[in-house]
Amino acid sequence: MEDIEIGKVQEQLTRFVNKEVYVHLETTNGAYASHFDDKAYNVGAFIRNAKVTYTHAKIVGIGNAYRVGLKLEIGWVYAEGLSKWELDEKGQLLMAGHDREGRLMVALQISETPFKY
Amino acid sequence: MEKHVVVIYPHPDDEAFGASGTITKFREEGVPVTYLCGTLGEMGRNMGNPTFANRETLPEIRKKELIAACKVLDVDLRMLGYRDKTLEFESRDEVAEHLKSILLEIEPSLVITHYPDHAVHPDHNALGAAVIEAVSRMDEKTRPTVWAQAISRTYEEELGKPDVEMNILPFFKKKMATILAHQTQAQGVLGSMSQTTDDLEAIAKERLGTEFFYTWKF
Numbered sequence: 664m665e666d667i668e669i670g671k672v673q674e675q676l677t678r679f680v681n682k683e684v685y686v687h688l689e690t691t692n693g694a695y696a697s698h699f700d701d702k703a704y705n706v707g708a709f710i711r712n713a714k715v716t717y718t719h720a721k722i723v724g725i726g727n728a729y730r731v732g733l734k735l736e737i738g739w740v741y742a743e744g745l746s747k748w749e750l751d752e753k754g755q756l757l758m759a760g761h762d763r764e765g766r767l768m769v770a771l772q773i774s775e776t777p778f779k780y
Numbered sequence: 781m782e783k784h785v786v787v788i789y790p791h792p793d794d795e796a797f798g799a800s801g802t803i804t805k806f807r808e809e810g811v812p813v814t815y816l817c818g819t820l821g822e823m824g825r826n827m828g829n830p831t832f833a834n835r836e837t838l839p840e841i842r843k844k845e846l847i848a849a850c851k852v853l854d855v856d857l858r859m860l861g862y863r864d865k866t867l868e869f870e871s872r873d874e875v876a877e878h879l880k881s882i883l884l885e886i887e888p889s890l891v892i893t894h895y896p897d898h899a900v901h902p903d904h905n906a907l908g909a910a911v912i913e914a915v916s917r918m919d920e921k922t923r924p925t926v927w928a929q930a931i932s933r934t935y936e937e938e939l940g941k942p943d944v945e946m947n948i949l950p951f952f953k954k955k956m957a958t959i960l961a962h963q964t965q966a967q968g969v970l971g972s973m974s975q976t977t978d979d980l981e982a983i984a985k986e987r988l989g990t991e992f993f994y995t996w997k998f
């Protein structure tokens with residue numbers, strides 16, 4: 664994955680406007696957080712292949728912390744902490760944020776075809 | 781001597797960190813070993829350091845790593861096809877029947893798995909519980925022995941001392957090679973076990989030099 668360039672990612676986000684797309688959204692601090700640190704909490708959520716259509720999309724932020732919002736007819740999709748992106752060979756837009764050790768903390772992915780399940 | 785050993789864990793790398801020394805010992809004795817790996821670790825956080833995997837490429841990469849690790853260990857591999865992080869939500873009954881059908885086919889004398897409720901990761905606990913359920917449904921006279929591995933911080937207080945203690949330092953080279961076959965995971969997992977050094981081999985030797993199991997009482 665490459666460092667996010669806001670113009671390039673915005674272009675990709677716009678490409679999917681008003682199309683039926685599949686979204687993978689997740690955030691996690693791992694299943695071992697409270698195993699290695701008893702003051703930590705295990706927190707995570709993911710949704711894979713949520714089918715949505717967004718009417719408007721924007722990426723905002725600076726440096727290594729970007730936020731993306733997708734405006735739906737009756738709600739929003741939101742992710743914070745994104746710093747890397749890639750358009751893979753299937754044309755799926757992948758965005759992610761990692762910690763210092765390279766572990767994934769957040770991911771937002773958009774595709775016109777379902778993600779593998 | 782064991783007739784056939786079946787190792788059942790949910791993630792590619794559980795066999796490396798948890799039981800690769802014990803597996804090597806059995807293989808050197810000529811005992812056949814089969815690894816039933818529950819998932820492909822699709823939802824893992826470790827993407828390599830520096831990262832070279834992403835959420836979509838991770839499953840294929842981890843599958844290759846798993847195959848390579850099993851080659852290092854010289855064991856048969858079967859992938860069970862469940863999905864990372866979801867095992868605890870599957871029907872316990874269906875998973876147990878699935879496992880039972882494989883065990884009836886292989887007829888192992890020993891099964892190694894995680895100790896339910898003492899294995900930290902929900903997938904570990906859920907698959908371990910399904911294994912116990914599967915074996916308990918088998919004929920008492922012919923069913924295999926089960927060694928259950930606990931990794932929680934409090935297991936010894938709660939369960940007492942494990943009765944099976946394998947000093948695996950004689951097989952440590954193989955263990956390290958198996959761990960390193962899991963390229964996306966080795967550094968992230970070992971690194972999180974120590975704040976004081978980043979010498980992966982030293983961490984592995986200190987933290988993983990003995991493999992402990994409890995013989996399950998049915």
Ligand SMILES: [Zn+2]
Pocket residue numbers: 790791793794901904
């Ligand atoms: Zn695991």
